[in-house]
Amino acid sequence: MPCFMSLFAKNLRFLRKKGNHNQEEIAVLFNKQANTVGNWENRKSEPNLQELIILGEFFKVSTEDLLQTDIEEQSVSSCSPADHPVSSVTSEAGPDAFWLILRELRAVHEKVDLLVADRESSGTKRNSDKSYH
Numbered sequence: 215m216p217c218f219m220s221l222f223a224k225n226l227r228f229l230r231k232k233g234n235h236n237q238e239e240i241a242v243l244f245n246k247q248a249n250t251v252g253n254w255e256n257r258k259s260e261p262n263l264q265e266l267i268i269l270g271e272f273f274k275v276s277t278e279d280l281l282q283t284d285i286e287e288q289s290v291s292s293c294s295p296a297d298h299p300v301s302s303v304t305s306e307a308g309p310d311a312f313w314l315i316l317r318e319l320r321a322v323h324e325k326v327d328l329l330v331a332d333r334e335s336s337g338t339k340r341n342s343d344k345s346y347h
């Protein structure tokens with residue numbers, strides 16, 4: 215099997231998992247069984263040209279990239295720490311932003327714990343009241 219099909223198999227699996235899709239969801243696009251997509255990912259069979267075009271459209275990548283580019287490697291190398299949402303927030307807000315966010319998260323966590331404890335204690339009281347009737 216040509217090398218580009220092995221790259222295709224890797225790209226298909228990567229894009230499917232990145233998009234949180236299972237093989238069955240992809241197979242529905244072609245009115246086929248999920249094992250067909252599994253066979254493509256395991257290089258046991260190949261999609262036809264029309265299926266490649268549909269996959270490219272579905273994953274919003276060109277057919278050329280699907281066949282000839284290591285999309286996973288490209289996405290890892292193009293992602294810098296500054297692209298991370300927390301990094302951008304902390305760099306915009308200054309060096310103390312992390313500690314401010316952490317303090318707020320702890321305060322929210324404490325409030326949630328109090329609500330849970332209150333709900334559990336009121337639930338216990340209700341059950342104990344019912345037992346006296």
